Amino acid sequence: MRLAGDTNEILPGQFVNIRIEGLFLRRPISVCDAQEGLLTIIYKVVGVGTESMTHLLAGQKVDMLTVLGTGYNIANAGENPLLVGGGVGVPPMYMLARQLREAGKAVRVILGFNTKDEVFYEEEFRTLGCDVTVTTVDGSHGVKGFVTNALDGQQSYYYTCGPLPMIKALLQAAGTHGEVSMEERMGCGFGACMGCTIQTTQGPKRVCKEGPVFDAAILQF
Amino acid sequence: MRLAGDTNEILPGQFVNIRIEGLFLRRPISVCDAQEGLLTIIYKVVGVGTESMTHLLAGQKVDMLTVLGTGYNIANAGENPLLVGGGVGVPPMYMLARQLREAGKAVRVILGFNTKDEVFYEEEFRTLGCDVTVTTVDGSHGVKGFVTNALDGQQSYYYTCGPLPMIKALLQAAGTHGEVSMEERMGCGFGACMGCTIQTTQGPKRVCKEGPVFDAAILQF
Amino acid sequence: MSDKKAMNDKLQIQLSGITLANPIIPASGTYGFGDEFAELYDINCLGGISFKGTTREARYGNPLPRIAECGNYGMINAVGLQNPGVEHVIAHELPRLKSHYNGCIVANVSGFSVQDYVETCAMLDKEPIDILEVNISCPNVHNGGMAFGTSPEAAAEVTAAVKAVTTKPVYMKLSPNVTDIVAIAKACEAAGADGLCLINTVLGMRIDIRRRLPVIANRYGGYSGSGIFPLALRMVNQVARATSLPIIGCGGVSSAEDVIEMMMAGATAVEIGAANLTNPMVAKEIIDRLPTLMDELKIEKLTDIIGIVNHE
């Protein structure tokens, strides 16, 4: 879904919180890309919220809070950063990859999916000039197995977003020299309700405010 | 408001119950006219329900229960029936007047309003060939005073709909040889919840089911 | 196994040895004696019908207005148990209901004294009804049923007194307007109740800010509709975990999804209340939708999910 509006200040890894008619809580969706007044989000239909988002019409106005949360810090990238996206964690990697490429970095991207039919955005990343590896659990496309099967340990730093099991495996294999985007059920999405607070080595942190992106070194599982 | 749909079996004095987006209860509105698949209702904006009805767009589908309640019995009319409508009680008189005229009756109509600006449907009744008298409380149009000031006692029978004070005054002045449409806050509108039951000389009666039209002789005030 | 038979196994549930074709029961006071709905669809599709709350003597009920709206999530009613009295119900309404409905008939009974409950239930004991639903939770009558539903001792007293005069399964209908629903449920169980029905309406209020008066003449009334579902679900779950009685879950149920959620919380059957008043077809629509929804959720038989969130 693409939306027109003020995209200034939106950083990679941040999210928007969308009001949906007939539902009490807003729905947080990670930003896939934002530039020149155009916001791109990619969502998977998992419940009533995302389901009713599919009924939005082209041209319809949407009540949305933007510039939410703390995104990725590209200053930590080093010369050859690694981006690892798993399933619904792939979209936020796109804006990050674009900005890192614009900054002249050699960007390697690993995209993990369950099977060939789920693969998306592989070409978009290539077009940015990234070195892209796709992994599928069933081996129907790219490397067979998990994103960790495609690691070479050569990255200067890593950025990741994906399901918790993938993130745990990645930290095991690649250490904590990187940044991780966490996902939790949210109430307000802007830091007021404490509904999404996780424990870290630096105390409680709100996924919607101090996060969703955290230094891998402070996470506790 | 005019609506297309099945208008068979709809009798004068009956009502429809309209579902309004964003409100729990339906809104009962008396039928002004119904013939050849076209339903006409006239409503006054008094609350959130009627207010949001003004936002309905031409061509929009409406979830509505019809053929509700017990209407007027034209068999009781006699040769020169009198129809008395006060304010929002005027619309249901129209379909009744039309059918009585079609049955060849000499129909006298008294329409009561507070002031000239509120007067409506006077011409429509004349076009049906009714003998129409309009009364206004402030005398700005027609006879000054209340509908009772226009009575001549010559009617064979009367049919009325309007605010409770008007109905009480009419029964005082014209006796109980007639039929009265009562108004009460309803729950379901089709007889299930007992939310609108009034006491009568013949026991409890549901305004939405045995009514809204009752024999004037059984009403208790 | 025939499709018909398969469908039976899929939706069928049991209440105290009585088989219901499905768990859907219109709640008392929202369905009259079925006449108005029978004009719209064949009410034999219903698992059961809980008929209009009946008292020893005929009652007109409360003054008007009796109804207030609560946004898009509910309504308040203060009808006050209008009914023709048990003798008239036995002579007219019940035979008429039996003549066009062959499912489970739940007789909802209210009273103002233990003696009231006893006499009314004793008279119904000889009639063709399947379950006695004893309402000790009506919020709309002064020193009425609700008093019995707010103290474990009083609830137990009514339960025992009614059990003594009937052979029908006795289900006590509980009030949500209490500090400890579990204590009351356990008291009913100890006193011999065969099952429980919860929740009745939540005591609520609305004010007409233009007229500066309470909307309903009775000032307060019973709040029902979607807005009470989270409270109903919690109480059904608490009671399901604390007693071994079958529960008829009630309160804000308006979709097949709500029915599944209520059963997962611990209900064996589910009553549909206020939703009948805004969509007279809703009970039938829910029954028609259940098999498809069950397939989506990989539920083979409804009996498989009763209280499933309580199996740790």
Place this chain on the structure above:
Amino acid sequence: MSDKKAMNDKLQIQLSGITLANPIIPASGTYGFGDEFAELYDINCLGGISFKGTTREARYGNPLPRIAECGNYGMINAVGLQNPGVEHVIAHELPRLKSHYNGCIVANVSGFSVQDYVETCAMLDKEPIDILEVNISCPNVHNGGMAFGTSPEAAAEVTAAVKAVTTKPVYMKLSPNVTDIVAIAKACEAAGADGLCLINTVLGMRIDIRRRLPVIANRYGGYSGSGIFPLALRMVNQVARATSLPIIGCGGVSSAEDVIEMMMAGATAVEIGAANLTNPMVAKEIIDRLPTLMDELKIEKLTDIIGIVNHE
């Protein structure tokens, strides 16, 4: 009389001798310490701010998920009083709040023992806060506040103990999860409370029918949002008629119309809770809308309508 002065008289209310520019107070736990909202608008428009529930020691709170949605009418939370502890609040959050807010500061305090309440309130007594809001109704902590809020004796004990260690006005925040809210309100009044705040959240539950588990890790949580408004309004009205204490009305308020309705029921001030979480601008929008709405309703001063439905 200047327009400014006129506007003041129009919206101004008093709580225990403290003047609030208007009756609007964001409810504790839905507004943090105001920082997130101060980024969006000048929070000095608020009559008061009830800050995040504070306890003697720092608390992380309950496991995740802590939030469940209830249709379009509400939500359930089981945050469990996450807060940095009173010492940290006094050292950091309170000074920061004072630095950008000059209205009425309501300090919301929770505890797990009478001693907890006493120590926390005693420490806050020396701080620049205006009202102590003593929460004896949090449904989300085991043997936590709610136990105190469900018995008149315990509620009175906490009230008296807190009054003994502070000179600040003490407002007791009451739980709706009780049989008799009036008995608890009267007990607080007799024990010396200066005012009451009601209602806190309603204990509720939702189940994820796909995962077949309670939505929130804590199983039950506090239900808030529009769906609890009819219940809150009834309890505020019952308490307003039975006690002479000023009431801060709370529960499902999400519009200026709701504020007027809550005040007509008997509230002197009104807290906005869950609505802040879905529309961060709602408190300001309500304050901006009130004067127009009052003109429509021919209300000259808000103080004229407090408890107006109770004047027979």
